[in-house]
Amino acid sequence: MSRTVFLGTTDFAATVLRRLTDSPHRPQLVITPPDRPQGRGRRLHSPPAAEAARELDLPLLQAESVNATDALERIRAASPRTAVVCAFGQLIREPLLSELLMLNVHPSLLPRWRGAAPIERAIMAGDEITGVSVMGVTEGLDSGPVAIQEETPIEENENYGSLATRLADVGGELILRALELEEGGKLELRDQDDAEATYAEKIDSAERRLDPGRPAQELARTVHALTPHIGAYLETEDGDRLGVRAAAAVDGSGDPGRLRESDGGLWLDCAEGVLRLDVVQPPAGRPMPVDAFVRGHPVPDRVIVQNG
Secondary structure, X not given: OOOEEEEEOOHHHHHHHHHXXXXXOOOOEEEEOOOEEEOOOOEEEXXXXXXXXXXXXXXXXXXXXXXXXXXHHHHHHOOOOEXXXXXXXXXXXXXXXXXXXXXXXXXXXXXXXEEOOHHHHHHHOOOOEEEEEEEEOOOOOOOOOEEEEEEEXXXXXXXXXXXXXXXXXXXXXXXXXXXXXXXXXXXXXXXOOHHHOOEEOOXXXXXXEOOOOOEHHHHHHHHHHOOOOOOEEEEEOOOOEEEEEEEEEEOOOOOOOEEEEEOOEEEEEOOEOEEEEEEEEOOOOOOEEHHHHHHHOOOOOEEOOOOO
């Protein structure tokens, strides 16, 4: 058994933390960011990894900076052999980087999709394969040497929610394999090829808006990539936003921006192809199948086109 500390924030990190806890490598300390205000009421919410730590009865430190003196003292007091980092969201600096082995669980096949939104970017790009990498943490952005990787296919029409769940399960198993290799003195780290690197920038708010001036296939991928956690939407000519939670690109052509109702379905003409809307969310409403939407809501004639 190797003594570990765990640094993480998100639902993805919480899944990996649960798997780590249910192993001989149960963390001696969990570090997450502090609670943040969320939602319309701006009520404080804990990061998912903090909630998981409480459920698992693990020592928890919520720190604005893991590099701060008090955080460093707590880590040193835990006497860890290894730090496991997963979707943490804070830059880790010296002296911590040099004080112990730090292994990061990252949901991509590095060096592809370094950065904040690797799952979303892989779906948006139409990648057929993704995976999880366990790498050593360095000062660079996800540029450390890779210890171990595992591939998994991205299924047709798979959204962020289902893919992230699968990748988190893979990540939990992969970090255990890496820790066992390290404990046996067999963990090998190989440098990434920086020339092959691509970057997964954080999703900008403007990217949520679906523009029928683009190909329908691109819009469908955006919907998949942003569901269910961020959400994509159409902006109608009357200024409302119609959320889109499931959609598919189909063959066809027409007038980009025109929204057509047919046989209980909704079809959006795009620059290339047609976007079939399957699950939508009206303003201030809940997601619903499109046939229920058309029965109870007026259907706008057009959607704003930005490009075209």
